[in-house]
Amino acid sequence: MVEPRPDQKKGLKERCPELLEIARLVSWCMNRDYLIRSCLDHINRRLGMRARCVLKEKEQLKLHCWLGEYECRMEQMPICKESIVWKVVEEGIPVNLTETHQCEGYSHTLGEKVKIKAIVPLWYADQVTQEEKRVGALIVDSGKMGMPVSDEDFEYLKVVGELIGAAIGKAELTEQFIDSYKRKEIMVRETAHAFRNRIAAIGGFSRRIAELARDKDLANEAKMIYHEVQLLESHLEQFEKYL
Structure with missing residues (x-):
């Protein structure tokens, strides 16, 4: 796991150039998978934390892409229905789990059973119906280090999540047009x-x-x-x- 450097601990204002970099990528990139992986790589390098993305596929929520070091085997597996990730996606409210007891009562998909993490729902507004479509979640943690995501970084991740959601919406709209x-x-x-x-x-x-x-x-x-x-x-x- 990459240790966060002092210059990685920035507020949202200081991260504007980084967010603009992602926004520019969203504006021109038509490849959804490439864009998601680029955003996860951005988070992994900037925050020194692991990042993964889960997306809805019909009635399932599946692990789609991940970056960072994991002790368990990683594959595109379905997320447990009893996982807190499902709750975040269904309710559409980001959560920053900074205490282990916040995960009590929920199942874990990964064998590591990571309890300290930030979960940001991914969504976009349908351009035709203006309906909010929830398509997945962005999950960030420090692995076995158990270091929580700071409030500043959590705000940063929420903005990144909105950009990823917009990119997914654009990709799906393009597919519909085609x-x-x-x-x-x-x-x-x-x-x-x-x-x-x-x-x-x-x-x-x-x-x-x-x-x-x-x-x-x-x-x-x-x-x-x-x-x-x-x-x-x-x-x-x-x-x-x-x-």
């Missing part, structure tokens, strides 16, 4: 294909009338229809090129 675009593209292509089949049928029918009609006026009208069909086919071909 899925919506793909669905609409498929729908337009299917419609264009059906339209082309109808045009081809009308074109073939009008050409046959023009060839077989004994009435000169009828034959000319059929030729005009066939010409219009050819124009429609040309426009449709141009339209499909833009898809």
Whole structure:
């Protein structure tokens, strides 16, 4: 475990450049996993503490990413339903556990049974419904050292948690846009294909009338229809090129 240096013990005001660094990353990065890992690395280096992130997957809350030294085996395991982490995510209220008795009555997911830690819920506001979506939690501790997170660092972690939540929301919104675009593209292509089949049928029918009609006026009208069909086919071909 990395020992916190004196210059790591900063207030929220002094950490503004660090928060701006994370905010810039959130603004341009579209890779959710890379961004989360970068934030955890930031916390690990700046605070000298372990950091891990749990995310919701359907009805489960799973360990997604972690940084720091752990004595137990780490894997993407589900979080115990009786864990205090679940309570924090469901209630949406950050907690800073500075005394061991605060964890009494709760189960532990990690074999180390870390009791001194800070837990910050991750959430974002849905851009369509404005509904608050709780998607996971940020967990920070000093491991077996048992050193609590200071009030200043806890405020810092809450801001980092908001930035991570915003990044997750942006990533999910981007995925929704991509899925919506793909669905609409498929729908337009299917419609264009059906339209082309109808045009081809009308074109073939009008050409046959023009060839077989004994009435000169009828034959000319059929030729005009066939010409219009050819124009429609040309426009449709141009339209499909833009898809």
